[in-house]
Amino acid sequence: MSTALITGGSGGIGRSLARCFARSGYDLHLIARNPDRLERAASELTATYGSKVTWLAADLTQPEAVGRVAESLARQGGVPDVLVNNAGVGVYGPFLSTDLARELAMIRVNIDALVALTKLVLPGMIERGRGRIANVSSTAGFQPGPGMAVYYASKAFVLSFSEALAHELAGSGVTVTAVCPGPTPTGFQREAGAEGTRLLKTPLLMTADRVAEVAYRGIMRGRRVVVPGLGNRLLAWGAQLAPRRVAMAVVAMVNAKRG
Secondary structure (H helix, E strand, C coil), X not given: CCEEEEECCCCHHXXXXXXXXXXXXXXXXXXXXXXXXXXHHHHHHHHHHCCCEEEEECCCCCCCHHHHHHHHHHHHCCCCCEEEECCCCCCCCCCCCCCHHHHHHHHHHHHHHHHHHHHHHHHHHHHHCCEEEEEECCHHHHCCXXXXXXXXXXXXXXXXXXXXXXXXXXCCCEEEEEECCCCCCCCHHHXXXXXXXXXXXXXXXXXXXXXXXXXXXXXXXXXXXXXXXHHHHHHHHHHXXXXXXXXXXXXXXXXXXCC
16 A cells, blocks of 8 residues: 655645545555644544544654654654655744744744655655655745745745755656645634735635645656646746846735735
C-alpha cells in the first residue's frame, strides 16, 4: 500500500489533499499541532475511504519536531511514497511592528521544517527510485509582499527551492512540485492577523477542496509548479512581467486593511 505523509493535514488545504490521496487508495500519516483535530480527520478519512490513517501531534515551530516525525516514520515502516509539506503560517503587519518571535517561528515552519523533512525522506526515495515531494508555496511567492514581508519571502524560498530541487532530481524517479495557491478561505488569514484586508474579497477565491483537486493532479503528473485557477496563473505570470515597483504597489493595496 502506498503512503503519503502530509503536514498540516488536519485542516484547510492539507485535509483536502489528504482526502484526495485517501480516495486514491493511499494510507496516510498526518502531522499537525492539534490532537483533537487530527483524531477527527483520521476518523473521517478511515470511515469514508477505508484508509489506514496514523497521526502525530507535533509543533513544527519546535526544533525537536522533525526528530519526532522521523521516529514516527520509522515506527510506520520508513520512507513514505509521497511527502506533502503543507504546514504553513503567516504574520500580518509592517515588519517594524510585528513580533520577532512570531516571525522566527513562521520561518521555522515555512522553511526550516520543510527543508528538514525533505532531507529526511529524500535519500530513501532516491534509493527506491521513486517518490513524490510536494511543497506548498503560494502565489505570494512570485513577488515581494509589503504588509507581510517575511511571509511572502518565505513562500518565495519554497518556490525557488522546489524548482531547483526538481531540476537536480530529473531522471531519478523522484519528482518535486511547488503548489502555489492563491488566497483560500481556510482560517489562515485569521491566525495571521490579516482579517479585514482585501485579500479575501478577490473574485479569484477557490475553496480548499478545489485547490487540492488541482494540486493533486499536478503532483501525480510530476509537474514542477502548479498554480490552481486560471486567474491565479495570470496574476502570477503578470507579477513576473510587471515592473517590481508596480507589483509591490498592488500587493500593498490588497494587503491593506479596509477603513
